[in-house]
Amino acid sequence: MTGSVKQIAAVARIALLGLPSRARMSSATVLSIALATLVLLGFLAMASGFRATVAGTGSDQSAIILAEGSASEFNSAIDTARLARLDNAPGIAAGKNGPLLSAESFATISAVEDGGGESSVTLRGMGPQGLAVRPLARLAGGRMFTPGRNELVVGSALAGRYRDFKLGGSVRLAGMMWRVVGVFEAGGSAMESEVWADRKLVGQFFGSSAAVQSVRARLSEASALALLQRYLAADTSLKLVARSERAYFAAQARNMGKLILFVGWPLGIAMAVGALAGALNTMFTSVSTRSTEIATLRILGFRGPSIFVSTMAEAVLLVLLGSGLGVALAGLFLQGRSASTIGGNLTQVMFKFDLAANDIVQAVTLALIVGVLGGAVPAWRAARRPLVTAAAE
Amino acid sequence: MNFMQRVPAVDNLIDIVDLSKSYRRGSTEVPIFDKLSLSIERGRFVALMGPSGSGKTTLLNLLAGIDRPNSGMLAVDGERIDGYSESGLTQWRANTLGFIFQFYNLMPMLTAAQNVELPLLLHRMSAKERRRRVDTALDVVGLADRARHRPRELSGGQQQRVAIARALVADPKLILADEPTGDLDRPSANAVLEILRLLADELGKTIVMVTHDPVAARAADLTLHLEKGRFVNEAVAA
Ligand SMILES: Nc1ncnc2c1ncn2[C@@H]1O[C@H](COP(=O)(O)OP(=O)(O)O)[C@@H](O)[C@H]1O
Ligand SMILES: [Mg+2]
Numbered sequence: 001m002t003g004s005v006k007q008i009a010a011v012a013r014i015a016l017l018g019l020p021s022r023a024r025m026s027s028a029t030v031l032s033i034a035l036a037t038l039v040l041l042g043f044l045a046m047a048s049g050f051r052a053t054v055a056g057t058g059s060d061q062s063a064i065i066l067a068e069g070s071a072s073e074f075n076s077a078i079d080t081a082r083l084a085r086l087d088n089a090p091g092i093a094a095g096k097n098g099p100l101l102s103a104e105s106f107a108t109i110s111a112v113e114d115g116g117g118e119s120s121v122t123l124r125g126m127g128p129q130g131l132a133v134r135p136l137a138r139l140a141g142g143r144m145f146t147p148g149r150n151e152l153v154v155g156s157a158l159a160g161r162y163r164d165f166k167l168g169g170s171v172r173l174a175g176m177m178w179r180v181v182g183v184f185e186a187g188g189s190a191m192e193s194e195v196w197a198d199r200k201l202v203g204q205f206f207g208s209s210a211a212v213q214s215v216r217a218r219l220s221e222a223s224a225l226a227l228l229q230r231y232l233a234a235d236t237s238l239k240l241v242a243r244s245e246r247a248y249f250a251a252q253a254r255n256m257g258k259l260i261l262f263v264g265w266p267l268g269i270a271m272a273v274g275a276l277a278g279a280l281n282t283m284f285t286s287v288s289t290r291s292t293e294i295a296t297l298r299i300l301g302f303r304g305p306s307i308f309v310s311t312m313a314e315a316v317l318l319v320l321l322g323s324g325l326g327v328a329l330a331g332l333f334l335q336g337r338s339a340s341t342i343g344g345n346l347t348q349v350m351f352k353f354d355l356a357a358n359d360i361v362q363a364v365t366l367a368l369i370v371g372v373l374g375g376a377v378p379a380w381r382a383a384r385r386p387l388v389t390a391a392a393e
Numbered sequence: 394m395n396f397m398q399r400v401p402a403v404d405n406l407i408d409i410v411d412l413s414k415s416y417r418r419g420s421t422e423v424p425i426f427d428k429l430s431l432s433i434e435r436g437r438f439v440a441l442m443g444p445s446g447s448g449k450t451t452l453l454n455l456l457a458g459i460d461r462p463n464s465g466m467l468a469v470d471g472e473r474i475d476g477y478s479e480s481g482l483t484q485w486r487a488n489t490l491g492f493i494f495q496f497y498n499l500m501p502m503l504t505a506a507q508n509v510e511l512p513l514l515l516h517r518m519s520a521k522e523r524r525r526r527v528d529t530a531l532d533v534v535g536l537a538d539r540a541r542h543r544p545r546e547l548s549g550g551q552q553q554r555v556a557i558a559r560a561l562v563a564d565p566k567l568i569l570a571d572e573p574t575g576d577l578d579r580p581s582a583n584a585v586l587e588i589l590r591l592l593a594d595e596l597g598k599t600i601v602m603v604t605h606d607p608v609a610a611r612a613a614d615l616t617l618h619l620e621k622g623r624f625v626n627e628a629v630a631a
Binding site: 006014017292302303 | 460484488490492502503511559
């Protein structure tokens with residue numbers, strides 16, 4: 001095995017020096033890999049960004065109480081009789097006017113974006129303690145709504161995107177004017193995509209069927225959750241379940257993140273398969289245009305494995321160029337870009353694309369698989385082709 | 394090797410005994426050689442002539458270890474190669490053989506010197522030693538001043554001379570050439586033949602050259618005529 005490395009390097013060099021003469025096909029392969037990488041990274045970054053946003057929504061200091069058997073606020077309903085019995089529940093922090101509880105329900109309203117498009121926004125009806133039960137939220141400007149008045153407090157993500165939702169602005173909803181009296185922040189979390197108003201008015205004008213869907217409670221301390229849970233479990237007629245806000249949103253985020261990946265991976269793989277067909281074609285063309293060259297080298301005494309490895313090197317180089325380009329494009333155009341999603345149980349959530357190192361590793365791995373698969377068969381054929389037929393050319 | 398006992402005292406580089414070769418075409422066997430025998434002395438420059446389809450290329454490919462016989466013995470410098478595996482033949486070619494093609498088969502993106510260097514990459518050798526050998530080989534073919542030129546910057550005759558330098562640079566015992574002047578004009582062809590003559594006379598190389606050109610054949614020490622897979626000048630064939 002004299003100088004195998006030298007041999008491979010020499011053959012690879014010849015193959016790569018010849019690349020410019022095969023520029024058109026090769027760059028088509030590079031581009032198709034770049035595109036597949038970009039699409040896959042788009043979805044991965046979306047899922048990462050979404051999870052980061054939603055997972056940050058919850059606090060351990062706060063509990064969310066739903067009807068038994070409901071996975072989310074959406075399909076939960078709590079009647080007023082049961083609601084009253086929560087006033088005596090243990091573990092809930094005390095405020096000036098009794099325990100820090102907020103009975104809530106929500107409706108979906110459509111809002112006109114500054115750009116002109118219309119989208120759904122969650123209008124959350126809450127009690128006067130709605131802000132106090134949310135440790136992560138704070139007013140960034142203005143004040144909390146006054147119960148009984150047509151007043152809104154909007155999340156900062158919306159305030160930045162809709163002219164109507166600016167502090168001091170007015171919006172026409174359900175046939176009447178509503179004034180924006182406050183803007184709240186919640187650490188960039190999904191909560192910032194909500195609009196808040198008095199629950200009684202929301203129930204009255206937006207026809208949300210159940211009077212109350214969930215109850216938010218400020219815990220006296222994080223460990224008090226167990227106390228509250230035991231209390232709810234003890235009374236089987238109550239049929240209510242408490243979870244920490246953090247646990248609740250983490251579960252929601254997992255589902256939505258999974259949904260994004262559920263779409264993203266098949267699409268990414270479909271594009272990778274398309275790119276694979278292109279790569280195969282390119283490499284077959286490459287070895288057939290180089291067939292005289294390869295046969296000559298083998299007649300000179302270059303070994304089959306060197307031919308194989310150097311042909312693979314060409315394929316891998318092409319896909320690495322392609323996925324590098326894809327990653328660069330993703331970094332340039334996707335990273336940090338805002339997006340929003342409608343659906344799940346969270347209505348509209350705004351989040352940023354977040355390219356994680358792990359996402360890049362996955363996309364590059366997919367490209368490498370394409371390169372290895374696309375290079376192997378042509379490389380094998382180049383290395384094994386009978387020399388008699390090759391020499392005749 | 395038991396065959397050593399059978400060869401006569403003459404110093405042969407090539408010994409072929411009862412070599413048979415046939416190709417499958419569909420369901421029928423097409424015989425090319427049936428028990429062909431031939432010996433070529435070391436240092437001889439042999440021309441191989443014959444009508445198209447007579448088996449010249451096939452014989453050259455067998456001698457080059459590119460193709461394998463169905464039966465019979467094929468030895469080069471006392472080494473039987475008829476039973477070698479493909480990788481064994483590859484190794485053997487790197488150590489023993491120089492091959493000259495009709496259409497030069499140079500790597501278009503490499504310079505003349507880089508083309509000539511290729512066979513040396515198959516041997517354990519320092520870069521300095523490689524450079525020295527490449528310079529010498531280019532000198533032998535009279536192209537020392539063209540070392541940095543690429544094939545497309547050279548005439549056909551010059552390209553074939555680069556290919557000859559590549560064939561001799563690793564100091565092989567045997568040089569095979571398939572119509573090396575077939576694509577050249579008369580003066581270029583003569584220059585190529587002169588170099589081949591020199592390789593035999595000065596460097597003691599054994600050369601087998603397939604040609605259609607009687608002028609080329611005259612440059613050789615002797616000419617073998619193949620017809621339908623047989624030598625017709627019985628005097629030379631063993
Ligand atoms: N790989 C092959 N498969 C089948 N038949 C072949 C092959 N190579 C050569 N032949 C046949 O063998 C005969 C001799 O061919 P060849 O050695 O190329 O003759 P020459 O070089 O003298 O023109 C021809 O009839 C040719 O068709
Ligand atoms: Mg021929």
